[in-house]
Amino acid sequence: QLQLRESGPGLLKPSETLSLNCTVSGGSIRSGGYYWGWIRQPPGRGLEWIGNINYSGHTYYNPSLESRFTISADTSRNQFSLNLKSVTAADTAVYYCTRVAGSWRTHVDYWGQGTLVTVSS
Amino acid sequence: QSALTQPPSASGSPGRSVTISCTGTSSDVGGYNYVSWYQQHPGKAPKLLIYEVNKRPSGVPDRFSGSKSGNTASLTVSGLQAEDEADYYCSSYAGNNSFVFGTGTKVTVL
Numbered sequence: 591q592l593q594l595r596e597s598g599p600g601l602l603k604p605s606e607t608l609s610l611n612c613t614v615s616g617g618s619i620r621s622g623g624y625y626w627g628w629i630r631q632p633p634g635r636g637l638e639w640i641g642n643i644n645y646s647g648h649t650y651y652n653p654s655l656e657s658r659f660t661i662s663a664d665t666s667r668n669q670f671s672l673n674l675k676s677v678t679a680a681d682t683a684v685y686y687c688t689r690v691a692g693s694w695r696t697h698v699d700y701w702g703q704g705t706l707v708t709v710s711s
Numbered sequence: 712q713s714a715l716t717q718p719p720s721a722s723g724s725p726g727r728s729v730t731i732s733c734t735g736t737s738s739d740v741g742g743y744n745y746v747s748w749y750q751q752h753p754g755k756a757p758k759l760l761i762y763e764v765n766k767r768p769s770g771v772p773d774r775f776s777g778s779k780s781g782n783t784a785s786l787t788v789s790g791l792q793a794e795d796e797a798d799y800y801c802s803s804y805a806g807n808n809s810f811v812f813g814t815g816t817k818v819t820v821l
Contacts, residue, residue, distance in 0.1 A: 625808075636714065637749075637757065637800050639810040650808035654712045686756055692763065696804040697747035699768065701756040 592616040594687050594702035601708050608674040608707060612687030613667070620645055620665050625690035628661060628672045629698070630683040638683075642690055643670055677709045715740065715801055715813035722819040723791045731816045733784040733801030739811050741782035745804035748777055748786045752797045760799075761786060788818070796820045 598610035627642035641651035643661045663670040689700040716734040723729040746764045749757035761777035774789045788795050801813035
């Protein structure tokens with residue numbers, strides 16, 4: 591059974607850089623046919639797609655978001671990561687790592703449990 | 712890339728049906744047959760209910776069904792049960808390997 595688990599700091603100060611890792615078990619991020627991505631959800635609000643990375647390391651980001659996000663992958667550790675520079679209170683959210691499936695990689699079939707990131711001075 | 716529009720809330724009595732709409736544009740919902748729906752209980756990660764407009768993953772009851780007409784997709788939950796009380800989100804492929812989510816609908820079972 592595929593499992594995804596997020597890890598990273600729960601609390602940051604404004605202007606710091608957020609680094610989150612997603613460890614995948616029960617499957618390989620190198621397997622073709624899937625993308626791996628990040629979605630966030632501010633407290634009490636809706637879901638926001640951040641971006642995806644494919645098996646060859648190509649990345650795709652939400653064009654509506656600023657270019658502060660970077661997604662990368664470490665296939666040797668079967669992990670992928672999210673970096674967010676210069677965080678503000680508006681970046682406070684639950685961050686989910688996901689597997690994206692479908693012939694055009696159009697839906698999320700596996701989600702991590704989510705990790706709450708709070709930005710506060 | 713604007714969020715898809717969903718009604719904030721919907722409700723129904725046990726055993727009845729509720730339908731949730733998801734309105735986008737010709738650049739997302741109307742342009743592709745790649746609408747998906749997710750159910751989210753409080754404090755939990757979302758769960759995939761429907762993909763590619765009307766396909767159900769293994770294990771999802773056939774009480775959940777999806778459809779699309781033009782720029783609007785719909786999710787119908789038939790035979791409402793107490794455990795269906797949750798938030799529901801639609802999502803659509805929006806071209807260039809991008810996604811957009813709906814604003815979310817809170818379903819209450821009366």
